[in-house]
Amino acid sequence: MRRDNTYSRVIAWLKILFPLTALGLLSTVFLLSEEVAKVGELPFADRELKDRVANQQITAPHFSGVTAEGDRISFTATSARPAPGSSDAAIGETVSGALESDTQGTINMRSDQIEVQMDDNMALLTGGVQIASSQGYSVTTAAMRTALNDVYVETLAPVEGTGPEGQFAAGKLIITTTKPDGRIQLLFTEGVKLVYLPRQNQE
Amino acid sequence: QGTNVGFGASEHDTSQPVEVSADSLKVNQDDGTAIYSGNVVIVQGQMRLAAAEVIVIFNKDRSAIDMLKASGGVTLVSGPDAAEAQNADYAVETGNVVMTGNVLLTQGTNAATAERMDLNLETGQANLSGRVTTILQPAKN
Numbered sequence: 001m002r003r004d005n006t007y008s009r010v011i012a013w014l015k016i017l018f019p020l021t022a023l024g025l026l027s028t029v030f031l032l033s034e035e036v037a038k039v040g041e042l043p044f045a046d047r048e049l050k051d052r053v054a055n056q057q058i059t060a061p062h063f064s065g066v067t068a069e070g071d072r073i074s075f076t077a078t079s080a081r082p083a084p085g086s087s088d089a090a091i092g093e094t095v096s097g098a099l100e101s102d103t104q105g106t107i108n109m110r111s112d113q114i115e116v117q118m119d120d121n122m123a124l125l126t127g128g129v130q131i132a133s134s135q136g137y138s139v140t141t142a143a144m145r146t147a148l149n150d151v152y153v154e155t156l157a158p159v160e161g162t163g164p165e166g167q168f169a170a171g172k173l174i175i176t177t178t179k180p181d182g183r184i185q186l187l188f189t190e191g192v193k194l195v196y197l198p199r200q201n202q203e
Numbered sequence: 204q205g206t207n208v209g210f211g212a213s214e215h216d217t218s219q220p221v222e223v224s225a226d227s228l229k230v231n232q233d234d235g236t237a238i239y240s241g242n243v244v245i246v247q248g249q250m251r252l253a254a255a256e257v258i259v260i261f262n263k264d265r266s267a268i269d270m271l272k273a274s275g276g277v278t279l280v281s282g283p284d285a286a287e288a289q290n291a292d293y294a295v296e297t298g299n300v301v302m303t304g305n306v307l308l309t310q311g312t313n314a315a316t317a318e319r320m321d322l323n324l325e326t327g328q329a330n331l332s333g334r335v336t337t338i339l340q341p342a343k344n
Contacts, residue, residue, distance in 0.1 A: 107232070193223075
């Protein structure tokens with residue numbers, strides 16, 4: 001009599017089936033694996049790379065000088081590159097500058113662009129120039145020139161702004177020091193007009 | 204001792220804006236003194252003060268002007284009246300003007316000279332002192 005051997009037949013089939021599924025599982029495991037992150041993208045756009053190579057751009061340049069009386073003049077820009085056509089001039093973008101004196105407060109300047117002329121120690125600031133002095137004067141103008149080794153600032157366009165006295169406008173602003181005691185002075189010339197609101201109606 | 208005189212336009216209001224125009228303004232960065240020079244003209248409402256040089260004196264926290272010290276020959280015109288002197292100190296908040304140095308006050312045809320004149324623009328009250336001489340024109344009949 002044939003004993004019922006389904007049990008051993010099932011086992012026999014399983015002995016074939018199980019390894020096959022194991023093989024199937026193993027072979028597909030690499031298909032399910034996550035996308036391996038590619039190597040990180042370079043942070044520079046191609047155009048920027050060309051720019052940097054083409055005109056030797058440097059970032060966050062800082063320039064500072066000290067005058068004979070010990071006042072410090074410093075400029076920082078977000079980027080600078082040599083001016084086309086001249087070896088010792090450099091052009092910087094979004095500039096902030098300061099004229100610091102230990103005893104006479106500071107004068108801060110900012111502009112969109114600066115062109116530094118190394119050989120004659122001058123810098124030309126253009127584009128939304130703002131000059132603010134610690135004495136409460138803050139004016140704007142279109143362009144200004146400044147020495148880099150002496151306290152001498154001259155605006156090349158009319159200035160307007162506010163001072164402790166109120167709103168005012170002037171034809172030109174020159175910042176120099178009186179000789180010999182070296183007192184820094186803001187000289188607004190070529191006509192000055194001030195409008196002062198007395199305190200009663202300031203409240 | 205001094206003679207009191209009515210001066211200038213009556214309803215002068217010291218809270219009106221003060222306009223100062225000049226050839227140049229010099230500001231010292233160390234102590235912040237501000238000096239207007241070169242035909243300086245101060246205008247406030249009816250009052251017009253012309254001088255060669257005006258020094259601005261601020262209050263302690265530099266938030267307002269305490270006084271305008273005019274010098275180098277000053278003429279002050281307010282309404283129909285005019286006054287000339289060497290110097291004038293104009294306290295902006297209170298409207299008091301102190302003129303010193305051979306003051307000449309002219310009102311219409313009348314004139315007066317003195318060493319010093321204390322004037323309050325708001326009340327129009329002027330007090331002349333120091334060798335006051337008054338010249339009154341007899342009315343033409």
